[in-house]
Each structure stands twice: as structure tokens, then as C-alpha cells.
Amino acid sequence: MRDWLRMLGAGCLGFFVMCGVGGVAQSAAGAKAAPHKAVAKAAAKEPMVAATPPMGWNSWNFFAGKVTDKDIRDTADLLVSTGMRDAGYVYVNIDDTWEGDRDAQGRIQSNSKFPDMKALADYVHSKGLKLGIYSSPGAKTCARFEASLGHEEQDAQTYADWGVDYLKYDLCSYRTVMTAQAPDDIPAQYKLMREAYEKMHQAILKTGRPMVYSLCQYGWDSVWEWGPSVGGNLWRTTGDISANFDRMSVIGRGQAGLAKFAAPGHWNDPDMLEVGNGKLTLDENRTHMTLWAILAAPLIAGNNLTQMTPEVGGVLMNKDVIAIDQDVLGRQGDRIFAQGPVEIWAKPLSGGRKALAIFNFGETASEMRRISLHLKEAGFLGHAIAHDVWAAKDLGPISDDTKFSVPRHGVVLLVVR
Numbered sequence: 404m405r406d407w408l409r410m411l412g413a414g415c416l417g418f419f420v421m422c423g424v425g426g427v428a429q430s431a432a433g434a435k436a437a438p439h440k441a442v443a444k445a446a447a448k449e450p451m452v453a454a455t456p457p458m459g460w461n462s463w464n465f466f467a468g469k470v471t472d473k474d475i476r477d478t479a480d481l482l483v484s485t486g487m488r489d490a491g492y493v494y495v496n497i498d499d500t501w502e503g504d505r506d507a508q509g510r511i512q513s514n515s516k517f518p519d520m521k522a523l524a525d526y527v528h529s530k531g532l533k534l535g536i537y538s539s540p541g542a543k544t545c546a547r548f549e550a551s552l553g554h555e556e557q558d559a560q561t562y563a564d565w566g567v568d569y570l571k572y573d574l575c576s577y578r579t580v581m582t583a584q585a586p587d588d589i590p591a592q593y594k595l596m597r598e599a600y601e602k603m604h605q606a607i608l609k610t611g612r613p614m615v616y617s618l619c620q621y622g623w624d625s626v627w628e629w630g631p632s633v634g635g636n637l638w639r640t641t642g643d644i645s646a647n648f649d650r651m652s653v654i655g656r657g658q659a660g661l662a663k664f665a666a667p668g669h670w671n672d673p674d675m676l677e678v679g680n681g682k683l684t685l686d687e688n689r690t691h692m693t694l695w696a697i698l699a700a701p702l703i704a705g706n707n708l709t710q711m712t713p714e715v716g717g718v719l720m721n722k723d724v725i726a727i728d729q730d731v732l733g734r735q736g737d738r739i740f741a742q743g744p745v746e747i748w749a750k751p752l753s754g755g756r757k758a759l760a761i762f763n764f765g766e767t768a769s770e771m772r773r774i775s776l777h778l779k780e781a782g783f784l785g786h787a788i789a790h791d792v793w794a795a796k797d798l799g800p801i802s803d804d805t806k807f808s809v810p811r812h813g814v815v816l817l818v819v820r
């Protein structure tokens with residue numbers, strides 16, 4: 404069952420023929436960042452949620468279709484006892500497979516794995532956490548459970564009544580509506596898709612309850628250009644991540660060029676974290692966390708907290724890395740240099756500082772030989788003082804000639820001022 408569900412969740416259902424673009428954001432070079440005027444106005448009226456990239460936990464990456472009420476309660480307890488809540492991970496998001504049937508009035512019910520959603524929301528809130536839920540604009544979710552088509556306002560109101568604070572809205576079977584209504588007309592299909600996301604946006608607004616609105620449609624139609632115009636606080640830029648270094652790094656590196664579309668309230672989402680899942684090594688987990696922090700990506704952990712090792716906890720809760728992700732400037736970083744497996748990415752931080760990450764995506768350690776640090780491209784003309792974040796060490800002055808040894812699949816992360 405779980406494998407079947409995982410397969411369904413692997414980004415795209417079989418009938419999603421368009422979900423194949425490598426699952427990675429296409430270059431945004433030349434794309435217009437034109438904010439929608441109507442939306443800018445609407446946004447001004449809406450309460451600001453996600454002023455910094457949302458942080459929390461989601462059930463899919465580890466539990467997938469097996470998630471239960473007990474898993475959510477255990478996770479809530481552990482977010483508190485491990486210190487994750489206090490490090491910023493406040494949203495507890497139930498992904499697909501919580502949905503039951505509709506009652507005679509058409510009101511969505513949770514299924515037997517979630518006996519009382521309101522009680523669960525109360526429990527999560529009692530821990531100082533917030534609750535997230537999942538649906539689709541189609542008739543069925545990606546795992547083929549009941550979804551919101553034709554019930555948008557009713558569902559949004561039900562979520563609000565339960566006390567939901569965050570909705571992930573996953574395109575899934577809405578694709579069949581798009582192809583049925585506009586066969587062979589991709590622009591018309593995309594218009595229907597945008598309208599479906601706007602419909603749920605309006606439904607959420609109508610409830611009067613602030614909810615983070617997370618768009619999940621795998622980056623189609625350059626969602627970063629129109630995500631804010633349908634109320635998206637974050638939008639997936641890719642197909643699904645999985646718990647292996649290649650998939651994670653392909654997705655992360657594929658975000659180059661999207662920085663200009665991120666801003667407070669509106670974030671590019673390269674998918675949830677796999678830190679602590681699969682067989683990712685310490686260096687790989689650090690690379691994953693660093694890349695997501697440089698990208699100002701939502702930090703939605705996806706591991707099983709009942710089995711979290713101190714090492715994994717140390718990666719997820721590194722305060723300096725989280726501070727880079729959550730920096731108040733709200734600027735996403737970008738790649739400033741690439742040579743083979745070595746890439747240097749920089750993210751502007753408040754106070755004129757910059758985060759500088761030197762990645763080694765290669766299979767052997769890199770001594771950086773003749774690779775300069777490219778401090779000018781990172782915004783430093785004169786001298787620069789560095790702190791090594793993962794080593795928790797002040798390095799003092801550095802120059803373009805300072806060389807680092809970067810392990811296989813590893814990273815050196817600096818805060819430079």
C-alpha cells in the first residue's frame with residue numbers, strides 16, 4: 404500500500420503527461436516578475452502569513468499513506484520535546500490520505516485513521532503548534548481520496564471550523580478536468596488551472612481564517628510568475644523530491660534563476676525536506692539543509708521524529724542555518740559560480756551580510772585548487788570576514804584565494820560580512 408501510494412505521490416500520476424519536465428524548474432531567465440495589480444491590492448487587504456518561509460513538518464515524505472492521528476500527535480509532542488518547535492518548526496501538516504466520504508450535506512469527513520479532526524487540531528494548538536491539511540482542486544487527490552472539486556467553499560469552511568492554519572492544494576486529478584474542458588489547448592488548460600487555484604484562494608478568504616496557501620502543481624506554467632496572483636504563499640517549483648542525494652541535488656540546483664520571484668509572503672518551494680530520511684549521510688543532509696536555506700525555501704521537515712538521531716536533529720535545528728533561511732530581508736539566494744561539481748551560491752542577508760555556500764556535488768573531495776571564492780560576485784569589494792557555520796568557527800579575514808576542502812557531496816557554509 405505504502406509503495407503504491409509513494410508511487411502515486413512520485414510527483415505525477417501516470418496520466419499527468421506534462422509532469423515530465425525533469426521535475427525541475429526551467430530556467431527563469433527572461434521571465435517577467437510582473438506582479439498582478441489586482442492581487443497586489445488584494446494582498447494588501449489580506450493578513451500577512453508566511454512573512455518568512457514557512458517552517459514545520461509534513462507527513463508525506465516518511466509516513467505517506469500510512470499516517471494516522473497518533474503519528475500527528477506523536478509528532479506534535481516531539482516537535483516540542485526535541486526543541487524543533489522552538490527552533491521555528493511550527494506547522495504540523497497532514498498530507499494526503501486523511502480524507503473520508505462526504506456526509507448528506509456534502510461536508511467532508513475525515514476517515515477512520517483520523518477519528519476527530521477538530522480534537523486533533525485542538526491538541527496540536529495546545530502544544531503551541533499550527534495544523535496544516537491537504538486537498539486537491541480535482542475530484543480526487545493524488546492518492547485517490549476525496550478532494551474539493553465543486554466543494555471548495557464548503558471545504559475551506561470545514562478546515563476553518565476545525566482550526567486549520569495551512570492548506571496544501573495539489574493539482575492531481577484536476578488535470579482530467581483541464582484536458583476534458585480544453586482538449587489539445589495547453590494555454591486554455593493552464594488558465595483553468597490558475598482559476599482553480601484562485602477559486603480556493605477566494606474560498607479561504609471567505610472563511611476569514613488566515614491560512615498559509617501552498618500551491619502544489621509541480622511548477623507547471625512557470626507558477627512563480629503567477630503564484631502570488633492566486634494567493635499562493637508558496638508554490639512547488641518541481642516534481643517530487645525523494646530521499647536520495649541525486650534527486651535532492653538536481654531539484655536544488657535547478658532553482659537557479661528563480662530568486663527574483665521570492666519575497667516575504669511568497670516563496671518558491673523546491674519541496675519538503677528529506678533530512679533524516681533514506682540513507683542520506685551527514686554531509687548530504689548538510690548540503691540539503693544548506694541549499695534550502697540559501698534558497699529561502701520553506702523548511703518543512705519530513706522525517707520520522709520518533710527515530711530522529713542527535714546528528715539529524717543537529718542538522719535540522721542548526722540555529723545559524725535556520726537564521727539564513729529565515730532572514731528578515733526575505734531574499735532568495737542564487738548560484739554565482741559553477742565549475743564541474745563545485746558550485747558557489749550566495750544569499751543576501753540583513754545587515755549587509757551574505758551567506759556563501761561552496762558545494763561539492765562531486766564524488767570525491769575537492770580542495771578547490773584554482774577556484775576563487777568569487778567574493779566580488781557575492782558583493783564584497785574590499786575585505787571580508789567570515790564565520791564557518793557548520794564548523795561553528797570564526798575564520799577572520801578571507802580573500803578570493805582562501806581555499807576550502809569540501810567533502811564529497813558536502814558543503815562549506817560561510818556567513819561573510
Ligand code: GAL
Nearest residue numbers: 412414463498499545546643
Ligand atoms: C504529490 C505531491 C506530494 C504528496 C502526494 C500525495 O502530488 O507532490 O508532495 O502530497 O502527492 O499524494
